[in-house]
Amino acid sequence: MSKLSALTEPFGTGGNSVQAFDVDKVRADFPILSREVYGKPLVFFDSGASAQKPRVVIDCIREAYESYYSNVHRGAHYLSQRATDAYEEARVIIAKFMNAPSDKNIVITSSVTESINLVAATWGRKFLKEGDEVIVSEMEHHANIVPWQMLREEKGIIIKVVPVRDDGSFHLQDFEACLSSRTKLVAITEVSNVLGTRVPIKELTRIAHERGAKVLVDGAQGIVHQGVDVQALDVDFYGWTGHKLYGPSGVGILYGKADVLESMPPFQGGGDMIVRVTFEKTTFQDPPHRFEAGTPPIVQAIGLGAAVKYVEELGMKSIAAQEHSTLAYAQQELADIEGYREVGTAPDKAAIISFLVDGLHPFDVAAVLDRQGVATRVGQHCAEPLMDRMGIEGTVRASFGLYNNRADVDALVAGIRKAKEMLS
Amino acid sequence: MSKLSALTEPFGTGGNSVQAFDVDKVRADFPILSREVYGKPLVFFDSGASAQKPRVVIDCIREAYESYYSNVHRGAHYLSQRATDAYEEARVIIAKFMNAPSDKNIVITSSVTESINLVAATWGRKFLKEGDEVIVSEMEHHANIVPWQMLREEKGIIIKVVPVRDDGSFHLQDFEACLSSRTKLVAITEVSNVLGTRVPIKELTRIAHERGAKVLVDGAQGIVHQGVDVQALDVDFYGWTGHKLYGPSGVGILYGKADVLESMPPFQGGGDMIVRVTFEKTTFQDPPHRFEAGTPPIVQAIGLGAAVKYVEELGMKSIAAQEHSTLAYAQQELADIEGYREVGTAPDKAAIISFLVDGLHPFDVAAVLDRQGVATRVGQHCAEPLMDRMGIEGTVRASFGLYNNRADVDALVAGIRKAKEMLS
Amino acid sequence: MSRLLDLEKYDEFVGNLELIDDEDMRFEYIIDVGKKAGDADFPEVMKVDANLMHGCMSKVWIIDRVDDGRHYFSGFSDAIIVKGLVTMMTESFSGLTGDELDALNEDHVRKLNLGALTTQRQVGMLAMLAHLQKLGRRVTTAAAD
Amino acid sequence: MSRLLDLEKYDEFVGNLELIDDEDMRFEYIIDVGKKAGDADFPEVMKVDANLMHGCMSKVWIIDRVDDGRHYFSGFSDAIIVKGLVTMMTESFSGLTGDELDALNEDHVRKLNLGALTTQRQVGMLAMLAHLQKLGRRVTTAAAD
């Protein structure tokens, strides 16, 4: 079972004192972190694209397939019941983790991309008319841009874009300037996957609700760094993706308020989401099952439940504190590199650093880093409009996970210095 | 790696002599088959709902997470490249398995349900107009009914239903009677998940094409029993689901002809499926990536590749021969039970048996079987219209996998006798 | 309402099931209850959709008769095992008021100790309990009109 | 067409790379090729979308000059490593006819033995080869008009 490192000394962050953990013990939970790349120890700074998995998650997947695998919601036999229990138990774990009122608020999807597309295709198609406005921000991931563009194509809705400031910060007054009587939805990221900027979702939601607009949050980069309390935020939808929260690939989540989910037509048609089918007429299940057509990602959902339990045992506050401390150390060390420039310096950002080095192409920097065993991401990070706005072609991004330590940072810094040396 | 049982004596089936394999050696490849249920050995006859997984698949999943996991198509680093290679290699394996002209014909989805919904939402929305006809059969799974009903709701298309005969057989002349000048699509199952009836897809496709209609095959129950050669069948679309072919949950496949896929607009919007995004305009990738928005089911696709290699090593012909022989044995033994009735007795059916026992409710029979460790499925099998047509409320279904042996059949027969005894 | 309910029939079922320590025999006990349940108690004319309880693998009908504010249930299913389970539920919890029904909770179902039986969970005895409670409330509301 | 192509420059690259048995040093070799590639060879005015090769992580432009049916390529990228790779490709395969270009295959790329280098695959040297072949065919067709 879960072999978590013991919590160590208390640790201050933003006023509240929380327990930090011993990162090196935690690292031992992740088998991949002990591997080498090109003969050098792996330094993984690409958790923002997808995080590595702790042993408890990998074991949970194996156990499911080896000892109780079956389809769910269908069989009258023992394994089917076991698998159904485990699958629905995962939904309960996830609901509690998000502080959702009930597991009925939790739709299991295949990714946050699907979660957002689901809302666009059901709620959006049903409730948005020509001329209605959807507000997004300039720092959205393509997953929170393209579905609304497709709906614009179909329905003639209008997409309004909240600008970000030069330092990558997001200001509520810029958001308020976009609101109008036609605003029906605010679809916004909680944390920028490029800049690390946090959006003040709670305040934003209060303002949007005052104007009668619904709020959908793309929590892909939010929940992994700070957890979420959907009732405190009061958002209507909150989507996220399992593989970035140390869970398996192939599973995502959509939280929706009960009345909103109930108002929505089904997304896809198939088994499991219906009550009765005749060729003349079909009646659909209640949420969340109405939105889960066909065999769901069974073992992936169960594995995500294990991942959630893992981060809960460490504590989301402790994870945030740990990441914050590593981020601060990194910012300090990186600042010493001549020609180094951080892109996105909003105050209180999440543990994501995008950067450039004067005179060097980001691709070259990332390639040299890679040869040193340091995995980063380079390019536009599925956020091309943000690149256009910042007037750059791309960045190197080091995104932190709960397992990154100061030695990782040192390797990153040394790698950048080496890149400067090799490339100049 | 794959520890396949040695092939044994040659074995005749339908004229062609193929190698059969030693089932008991193959059973050892599936960890779950050695478990007990209620203190009795597990006898698994629910592979039609979802098949169990061989060790090679489970190990492949573990290995991916432990040694080279990363997101795909994004990073410039080593792991990202390794994961992308493995993911795209799976696509190649799957393309070859289906004899698709190229891996570009293979769209990776989350299930066959999604595959069919994808076609309905893209090809269907673009090319079908009010009054256009879609032909399905009376024995479709809900996954191949509800998406067309949803499109009917939206577009006013007409759904025509090919009847099946009392014995569950499917006749081309019944199909031809449904064709008209307005037929645009035939969306049909290859093998009935309830009756085991095989549809003569190749002939049907020839006829449909002569009338200018496209053909979509729901191959969920077809490919697992007989493999597929999409070029020989000449179908336009062929969808299937990984978890029924001994692969992981959470992954499905849509094969499409190149020109047809190219003619289709995207399905969902997000990362990976775009070439360029601005808020004004977005350009999309070519197939198959156009249809794969967001992080795909990475490890699930890789695991499915391992499953395909596993069945290829055994040989689809050998699997068919083995299943056929077990089916014949079962039919003979079951026929001796007084009051036993097989529902669906079309000639040359696939290894699926639906049955009833006079005077007993199918639920009771399945429940007693379950207590004997025999897993079957009971109910309507997501095929309610077929139940209505057969004038029954449900059946008990024993669906065979490559690992079912005669001892399994004996346990099934003994279980039914016990049910009669306990329930009368 | 917080007084201890007197659930004579329920206690009898719990007692009987406690005496059986073999799961297979407990399973047979349910079948026996199902077989013994007099079908005559459930009139054919009542097997209509309005009395159907949704969400079961086999059809379950439940009706109630109200006498002096107390609910007397009978249930039926075509499947013997389900009939056994529904009979245990209706017999256990007949004679209670709507409020008393509402005071019942998951533990009452759990104490029947059928948890290990797949069938118990499939047909959802909890769903049956919720259904009885709903029937209890429905008539209470109607009476208040 | 099946005559053995005389690929002098290509053979030189292959030979040089074979001498280096350390992967890190092979990586540095590519960087060196990139650094040494004269930027002047690739006129600024040619860095337009029409000459862009799609599907790379960093921008790659490739142009060709045709002389007596033979193609002389030059390539450019903002990223040094990519410039190194594209330079190896353009220098290796310049001077060939469209048919000769078509006769090249994956093995020619594989023999450069950069397979272990992530970057090599990322920027897709195979894609570059295909691009050169496309350019070779395009002009041949145009000439036939």
Ligand SMILES: Cc1ncc(COP(=O)(O)O)c(C=O)c1O
């Ligand atoms: C014939 C047929 N079509 C479609 C499906 C749906 O498969 P999935 O639930 O994996 O999407 C199934 C299986 O349940 C099936 O048997």
Ligand SMILES: Cc1ncc(COP(=O)(O)O)c(C=O)c1O
């Ligand atoms: C902010 C944000 N939104 C959406 C996504 C899309 O996630 P997925 O690809 O898992 O659907 C990502 C990650 O790539 C992201 O960072």
